[in-house]
Amino acid sequence: MAVIGLVIVFAGPGVAGAIRNQFSQVTNTVDSGTDGDNFISAEEKAYREAMKTVAQKEAKDWTLDEQKAAATDIAKNGTSSVVYAKAKGAMDAGTVWSVKLTNGQALQYRIIGINHDDLAGGSDRAGxxxxxxxxxxxxxxxxxxxxxxxxxxxxxxxxxxxxxxxxxxxxxxxxxxxxxxxxxxxxxxxxxxxxxxxxxxxxxxxxxxxxxxxxxxxxxxxxxxxxxxxxxxxxxxxxxxxxxxxxxxxxxxxxxxxxxxxxxxxxxxxxxxxxxxxxxxxx
Incomplete structure (x- = not known):
């Protein structure tokens, strides 16, 4: 702030106003970040907050939406994903989830692969x-x-x-x-x-x-x-x-x-x- 103030004093009123506007824009952008991250969008902020919730839960308790979120993050970040270790632990343990079919039967399923399958039409992989x-x-x-x-x-x-x-x-x-x-x-x-x-x-x-x-x-x-x-x-x-x-x-x-x-x-x-x-x- 001291440096900005000094520049404004010597710049003259027109230039000083422009500097103040630019500084205000930068300040607002930085303030929209989270956990020290700069220039983060609202969408990215919401995504990170959601992933914190998934990471804090035991994998066996992940909902269907949270399983999807975990897969998306693993596809994006690989072994650096905040949920990679939990997903791998669930796979190694043979953790089973369940979803109800339209006929009322319960389909049970487990993880068998991490970043294993190629998505159709591109070079990315399914998490x-x-x-x-x-x-x-x-x-x-x-x-x-x-x-x-x-x-x-x-x-x-x-x-x-x-x-x-x-x-x-x-x-x-x-x-x-x-x-x-x-x-x-x-x-x-x-x-x-x-x-x-x-x-x-x-x-x-x-x-x-x-x-x-x-x-x-x-x-x-x-x-x-x-x-x-x-x-x-x-x-x-x-x-x-x-x-x-x-x-x-x-x-x-x-x-x-x-x-x-x-x-x-x-x-x-x-x-x-x-x-x-x-x-x-x-x-």
């Missing part, structure tokens, strides 16, 4: 990937006819999860938070191995590689399974008590897809068989 852990979506076939031609991309189950009756079971407050991501899968099928190609999905099944990590090249193993040492020959860390589908075709066979046995082991089933569906999605 958190979740996978269902119970049978709320019941047992479903992959195709009406006994074929795996076209793989996951052309499957009936993919369409039902992303646009049809299974998508409609998800409450709007969950649907609105989901990010479209790019998934790699061998989508050739029909008994002939193909090169993995990309699909864009809001809801998807895990691939066999994403579970066991030592199969094919359809994606990369999720951190949840990697941290438990899950492989095709050591799979207890993938156990769930329920046989459920992956999106991967059985290479060299024209009618079957891979599935996860309740023990966590790898198995196969014809496309018309009914196995449980454990959908995955990203925030």
């Amino acid at each position: 958190l990937t979740f996978e269902a852990t119970n049978t709320a979506l019941a047992s479903q076939r992959i195709n009406a006819s006994n074929t795996n031609a076209g793989g996951w991309e052309k499957s009936e189950l993919r369409d039902r999860l992303n646009n049809g009756d299974l998508w409609a079971l998800l409450p709007s407050e969950l649907q609105s938070k989901m990010k479209s991501v790019t998934k790699l899968t061998d989508n050739r099928g029909g008994g002939t191995a193909g090169t993995p190609s990309a699909t864009t999905d809001r809801v998807f099944l895990l691939s066999s590689t994403e579970v066991w990590g030592d199969l094919d090249s359809d994606g990369t193993q999720y951190e949840y399974y990697a941290s438990r040492g899950v492989t095709k020959s050591s799979y207890s860390g993938a156990s769930s008590r329920f046989d459920h589908w992956t999106r991967s075709v059985r290479s060299g066979y024209s009618a079957s897809f891979r599935c996860v046995r309740g023990s966590g082991g790898l198995d196969y089933g014809s496309a018309t068989f009914a196995y449980y569906v454990f959908p995955a999605f990203c925030f």
Whole structure:
């Protein structure tokens, strides 16, 4: 203030008024900050205050909105996020959340990946990937006819999860938070191995590689399974008590897809068989 005052004294009335106006603008901008941050917008201030609330809570108590906020901050700040450690701790502990479906059933889910999945149409990543852990979506076939031609991309189950009756079971407050991501899968099928190609999905099944990590090249193993040492020959860390589908075709066979046995082991089933569906999605 002493320096500003000295300049004003010697500047003359016109220049002095301009200086006072500029100084007032700078002062107002600085005063709008929080915690010593300068030039912070009201939107950023509100965002930081919201993240403080999320960071102060135990991850197991995060609401759906707070899970979304945590994912957004992790996508933005990575391991420097104020909630990264809590999200990772929840993943490592197998923390489970629940949301009520439109049919009244409760879908339970957990974090399986952090900054793992690529967002569709860009270079950014989804902050958190979740996978269902119970049978709320019941047992479903992959195709009406006994074929795996076209793989996951052309499957009936993919369409039902992303646009049809299974998508409609998800409450709007969950649907609105989901990010479209790019998934790699061998989508050739029909008994002939193909090169993995990309699909864009809001809801998807895990691939066999994403579970066991030592199969094919359809994606990369999720951190949840990697941290438990899950492989095709050591799979207890993938156990769930329920046989459920992956999106991967059985290479060299024209009618079957891979599935996860309740023990966590790898198995196969014809496309018309009914196995449980454990959908995955990203925030």
